[in-house]
Amino acid sequence: MTNPLVSVIIPNYNHAKFLKERIESVLNQTYKNFEIIILDDKSTDDSVGIIKQYADNNYVKHILINEKNSGSPFRQWLKGFELAKGELIWIAESDDSCENSFLYTLVSEFRQNKECVLAFCKSIKIDSGGEKIGEEGLGKSFHMNGTTFLKKHLCRQNYIANASSAIFKKSTLNFIDHSFTNYRGCGDWILWIEISNYGNISYCNTPLNYFRIHKANTTLEQAFSGKNEMEGVKVYRFMRAKKYIGYKEELRARISHIYSVKYGKQHLFYNPEERKNIVESWKENIIIKFVTWMIYIIQSNMNVQIIRR
Numbered sequence: 001m002t003n004p005l006v007s008v009i010i011p012n013y014n015h016a017k018f019l020k021e022r023i024e025s026v027l028n029q030t031y032k033n034f035e036i037i038i039l040d041d042k043s044t045d046d047s048v049g050i051i052k053q054y055a056d057n058n059y060v061k062h063i064l065i066n067e068k069n070s071g072s073p074f075r076q077w078l079k080g081f082e083l084a085k086g087e088l089i090w091i092a093e094s095d096d097s098c099e100n101s102f103l104y105t106l107v108s109e110f111r112q113n114k115e116c117v118l119a120f121c122k123s124i125k126i127d128s129g130g131e132k133i134g135e136e137g138l139g140k141s142f143h144m145n146g147t148t149f150l151k152k153h154l155c156r157q158n159y160i161a162n163a164s165s166a167i168f169k170k171s172t173l174n175f176i177d178h179s180f181t182n183y184r185g186c187g188d189w190i191l192w193i194e195i196s197n198y199g200n201i202s203y204c205n206t207p208l209n210y211f212r213i214h215k216a217n218t219t220l221e222q223a224f225s226g227k228n229e230m231e232g233v234k235v236y237r238f239m240r241a242k243k244y245i246g247y248k249e250e251l252r253a254r255i256s257h258i259y260s261v262k263y264g265k266q267h268l269f270y271n272p273e274e275r276k277n278i279v280e281s282w283k284e285n286i287i288i289k290f291v292t293w294m295i296y297i298i299q300s301n302m303n304v305q306i307i308r309r
Contacts, residue, residue: 004087006034009080012094016045031103035061039076042069074187088167096164097210106167109202117199120166122207128214141205146196155245158189165209172198186231233281258282
């Protein structure tokens with residue numbers, strides 16, 4: 001992979017205020033081998049007018065304007081995947097931005113590591129006016145086996161919280177189903193989990209991505225409404241069904257989420273009824289799962305003793 005084409009998917013819904021900055025941040029990349037696919041999900045603001053300004057740009061290969069809202073950003077992603085011709089895909093969310101060196105830096109990860117299937121970088125959190133309000137990252141750069149990354153990071157929470165910070169190999173999509181499109185907020189988490197099973201993950205601790213936090217941000221809305229927590233329960237069911245994690249990892253995660261919702265900062269987000277429903281969802285069958293895990297541990301110890309004898 002010397003100079004791979006990158007398909008840049010820009011899914012938009014009512015982000016007219018940020019859309020021009022997003023598109024320009026892509027066009028200004030120092031790495032120039034890319035195509036742009038712009039998808040609008042029936043915006044009610046001036047997004048379509050802004051998008052049409054780029055219709056004749058040589059880098060813009062597809063513009064799709066929905067006549068009806070899809071109901072899920074991840075269904076829009078799937079449309080972009082089907083149109084993408086690049087070896088690599090970047091989902092450049094329409095309210096985010098980035099440094100001009102973003103693509104060059106992350107594409108280099110794939111050049112240096114043939115087994116790399118996903119590369120992401122540290123993010124700077126910004127508000128609606130572009131002011132820095134925090135950071136999102138993992139401390140230091142690394143190259144890691146994907147299944148190790150899954151068990152060390154993704155089985156706890158979505159450590160690639162902003163899709164705009166990542167690019168991945170399109171070929172991995174041939175091996176995963178479309179279940180991520182059934183989610184409203186956690187579909188990206190499912191996608192990263194699936195992709196991680198097919199190669200190595202690279203992380204660059206340089207802040208190259210700007211993750212915008214604002215009132216109309218889907219991530220923020222999902223978090224404050226408790227919908228992400230409810231979907232998180234489904235994510236763990238998915239990981240267990242696929243045998244990506246064992247009982248131990250699932251129990252640890254469930255207990256952590258229950259504690260966080262009841263006593264951590266998250267409990268301030270929800271009203272008492274929402275908090276109760278979320279906790280009950282995480283507690284579902286937890287006793288049965290604990291007993292099953294203990295039986296597994298006991299049987300494993302017995303087998304070890306028999307072998308020793």
